[in-house]
Amino acid sequence: MAYQAEYIWIDGTEPTRKLRSKTRIVADGKKPPVWGFDGSSTNQATGHFSDCVLQPVFTCPDPLRGPNDVLVMCEVLNADMTPHPTNTRAAAVAVAKQFASFEPMFGIEQEYTFFQEGRPYGWPEVGFPAPQGPYYCGVGGAKMPGREIVEAHTLACLRAGLGIEGTNAEVMMGQWEFQIGILGTVEVGDQLWTARWLLERIAEDFGVDVSFDAKPIKGDWNGAGAHTNFSTKQMRASGGWDAIIAGCEALGTRVLEHIDNYGEGIKDRLTGAHETAPWSKFSYGVSDRGSSVRIPGGVARDKRGYLEDRRPNANVDPYVVARLMVETICGAATPTRTAAKKAPAKKVAAKKTTARKAPARR
Ligand code: ADP
Ligand code: MN
Ligand code: MN
Ligand code: MN
Numbered sequence: 001m002a003y004q005a006e007y008i009w010i011d012g013t014e015p016t017r018k019l020r021s022k023t024r025i026v027a028d029g030k031k032p033p034v035w036g037f038d039g040s041s042t043n044q045a046t047g048h049f050s051d052c053v054l055q056p057v058f059t060c061p062d063p064l065r066g067p068n069d070v071l072v073m074c075e076v077l078n079a080d081m082t083p084h085p086t087n088t089r090a091a092a093v094a095v096a097k098q099f100a101s102f103e104p105m106f107g108i109e110q111e112y113t114f115f116q117e118g119r120p121y122g123w124p125e126v127g128f129p130a131p132q133g134p135y136y137c138g139v140g141g142a143k144m145p146g147r148e149i150v151e152a153h154t155l156a157c158l159r160a161g162l163g164i165e166g167t168n169a170e171v172m173m174g175q176w177e178f179q180i181g182i183l184g185t186v187e188v189g190d191q192l193w194t195a196r197w198l199l200e201r202i203a204e205d206f207g208v209d210v211s212f213d214a215k216p217i218k219g220d221w222n223g224a225g226a227h228t229n230f231s232t233k234q235m236r237a238s239g240g241w242d243a244i245i246a247g248c249e250a251l252g253t254r255v256l257e258h259i260d261n262y263g264e265g266i267k268d269r270l271t272g273a274h275e276t277a278p279w280s281k282f283s284y285g286v287s288d289r290g291s292s293v294r295i296p297g298g299v300a301r302d303k304r305g306y307l308e309d310r311r312p313n314a315n316v317d318p319y320v321v322a323r324l325m326v327e328t329i330c331g332a333a334t335p336t337r338t339a340a341k342k343a344p345a346k347k348v349a350a351k352k353t354t355a356r357k358a359p360a361r362r
Pocket of ligand 2 (some may be wrong): 109227308
């Protein structure tokens with residue numbers, strides 16, 4: 001029997017891209033073919049020359065439809081089959097290839113906020129809910145709005161075969177998190193974008209919107225991030241500590257380039273409050289959730305493992321953050337190539353901190 005393929009792509013909306021999708025019926029026994037769309041309706045073309053190409057790059061079972069139906073994540077190409085300017089995956093593919101010998105791996109913690117009728121889901125029509133405190137990993141009563149959507153989304157990710165690792169309620173009421181990993185430079189982006197699409201699609205059925213806004217509510221409420229956990233083969237190996245420290249130091253040499261590409265509104269989120277480090281002052285430290293980059297306590301004990309870049313916003317493009325981290329960290333560990341190519345980056349003072357009392361685990 002013919003089956004349904006849901007083609008998903010990333011549009012050209014500024015400053016933060018949105019997801020789009022449309023359905024194609026594919027004949028029994030055939031693979032989802034290259035397809036196209038009207039780029040003039042997605043901020044990806046002018047009306048006069050509006051054909052953009054959808055190139056399937058990642059396919060998985062569609063957990064919301066029949067057993068033969070699929071989700072098809074696509075790259076957007078120009079009519080001449082070159083990558084469209086809004087296509088950030090193509091650059092990630094190139095960098096992943098260049099630094100393949102490092103075997104970079106990622107786990108991304110996606111935070112987000114449910115909204116309904118213009119306010120966070122479950123918030124009163126007038127005023128505010130009780131202050132932050134009981135919501136992080138909370139249970140019970142009316143204080144955990146959205147759990148039914150989280151449950152449906154987790155199940156959908158599992159059925160799709162995505163690398164979902166867990167979920168938790170976040171510090172602000174109506175805010176939640178899921179983690180995707182441990183996956184390669186390009187794969188983590190493919191699967192996180194697909195998981196975001198599933199979340200938005202499932203929330204539709206509940207009459208709820210998903211916001212990836214970095215600071216959805218101003219004031220004394222937590223923002224939403226996408227902590228990006230990273231390792232190379234060297235970091236994971238016995239004695240990987242030196243490579244982890246070298247990775248932290250490398251991130252400290254390209255601070256602004258990363259901040260500028262870690263999502264819209266990052267300066268509103270990385271204020272130094274609410275378990276963040278100020279965006280302008282790069283730091284790293286063991287178990288330190290008030291630093292830009294955290295080395296988890298267990299990693300410090302084992303002297304091997306991974307580092308956590310806490311700066312990316314919830315609305316970051318995972319293809320961009322993964323590409324940048326590989327470029328910066330693996331690039332710094334490949335001196336012959338980078339020394340010749342790159343002008344020395346401005347050094348920003350790196351604050352080395354050791355275990356300060358960790359606030360509530362997030
Ligand atoms: P926390 O909330 O304490 O920061 P989470 O449990 O939410 O931590 O997320 C930890 C993340 O670290 C997961 O996404 C996981 O995939 C990732 N991770 C664990 N080990 C590695 C590794 N060796 N390389 C890259 N990422 C890793
Ligand atoms: Mn984290
Ligand atoms: Mn979190
Ligand atoms: Mn987490």
